[in-house]
Amino acid sequence: MKLHFTKKALEALPTPAPGRGRAEYQDDEIKGLVLRVTEAGEKTFSAVRWSKATQKTIRLTLGPYPDVSIEKARKRAREVNEMIAAGTDPTEEQRRKRRELTLDQLFEIYLEQWARQRKKTAREDERDYANHLAPCFGRKRLGEIRRSEISRLHSEIGKEQPRTANKILALLSTVFGRAIEWGYAEVNPVHGLKRYQEKKRDRFLQRGELPRFFEALAALPNATARDFFLMCLFTGARRNNVLAMRWEDIELDEAAWRIPETKNGTPQIVVLHSVAVELLRQRQAMPHSPWVFPSTTSQSGHFEEPKKAWAQVLKNAQLTDVRIHDLRRTLGSYQAIAGASLAVIGKSLNHKSIQATQIYARLDMDPVRDSVQRAVDNILAYAKRSEASGD
Missing domain, CATH: 1.10.443.10 (Intergrase catalytic core)
Known part of the structure; x- marks a missing residue:
């Protein structure tokens, strides 16, 4: 189904009914740019084109929406189209990305190059990461960490400890911010997630x-x-x-x-x-x-x-x-x-x-x-x- 991709249009897309599988929409502006919507409501951009060089259809995942904006998806789809037209297989780049850092590896770099040198709370960062982030995301590649997964973790912690949930979200956002600065990542999946409103403590011994x-x-x-x-x-x-x-x-x-x-x-x-x-x-x-x-x-x-x-x-x-x-x-x-x-x-x-x-x-x-x-x-x-x- 062809559709002109805009923020309003994509956010209004219906979620497929249970048992109906996934729905796909093709952008009417960039050939081959596709948005897939799952039954869980997750939306993912892909570039889908026939390759004369390999004599097969190539599908390259570009990333989840809205972590990857429409503009970035279109830009990346153009690049994929150019690569395929030149006889290059863009899935090789995807395989390279699969060899990217895990969050555990990135966090060690973050500690050595940033936190331990500049933050007095570096040890708190280590403790918070070990208790909350490592069990969920430590072994995942950076590109595999989804915004929806982070949101679920934030909600789970926030049921009992909203302040801790916000603290974990802030730590992960900082780590990804450094990753983008150092060239290890392109997007920060934490951006756009809402924090819990925290009530300032006024407790003291009566x-x-x-x-x-x-x-x-x-x-x-x-x-x-x-x-x-x-x-x-x-x-x-x-x-x-x-x-x-x-x-x-x-x-x-x-x-x-x-x-x-x-x-x-x-x-x-x-x-x-x-x-x-x-x-x-x-x-x-x-x-x-x-x-x-x-x-x-x-x-x-x-x-x-x-x-x-x-x-x-x-x-x-x-x-x-x-x-x-x-x-x-x-x-x-x-x-x-x-x-x-x-x-x-x-x-x-x-x-x-x-x-x-x-x-x-x-x-x-x-x-x-x-x-x-x-x-x-x-x-x-x-x-x-x-x-x-x-x-």
Whole structure:
């Protein structure tokens, strides 16, 4: 069936009824350009021409619509027509493409040439890829990965974890973006897929939850994990920065911790409450290590995965929907409760925005120190109150 290929026309094409097989439509502009529609609704461009040289009909798959646009399909079909007219078999090119990289191979290149050099979250990329993308697409050639398959994976993950689903989609899009830049791929199959709308978290430990939280921490057998969680709460620093905390960056006499480089790409001075200083002095008395939270089993040499310990804390404290990052939000929330300005909170937590950073740059560290001091004092005071008090 001949049809003038336009976006409106192709999107309006009906899906063949079950048992009817596939339907094919031929473009009335470029001879041999065909669109095949399956019962599942998938649309694929092909170039179909008779070859005098081989004395057979040659069908060359050009790619799925809309990943391959009508314009690109027509351009490629013209090229195929020219090759066939010249006596060349374009299926040789297709066989070459079948020898292209798998997604596993591309991801290794991505890690070596891009992520590990430029992204602080490279290890998160590795973990997300291993958990979600490798099982589905790792062994597939790049040209075999369909947009519809990616959409199904996104939907499956999104049923329970919409934020994770969006994160996986963004990672795959970035990997394909680099592949196009480096000449390994021509299209990004992620383009056009809609992300889930994410609700910003505002969870922090409430006053009535603090006593249970501190009791659960005190009962935690893993002292390194316990001290790590306390340091996250008392400093409001990001999890990865606390994990990689070094003694050489800490001035206990000045009650300050300098983070050489944060997620924002800038250094940060973190003021230390007196209880944080005391905790650090106690850890300093332990066997020497360059890390505040050392590990004898991790490759990095410092504590890395507190997932099990955190789950135990939440279970013992009877808390739900609380993440380690919410400890950072807890400090900021109690700063606000104590009357700190948004500028002071932003500076203490190293938030970054053009307007806010201009304000933060003019602030002295004294109001930041005072704000953190009062916030942690309040946290400790609430934690000591018994549940019988009614808080």
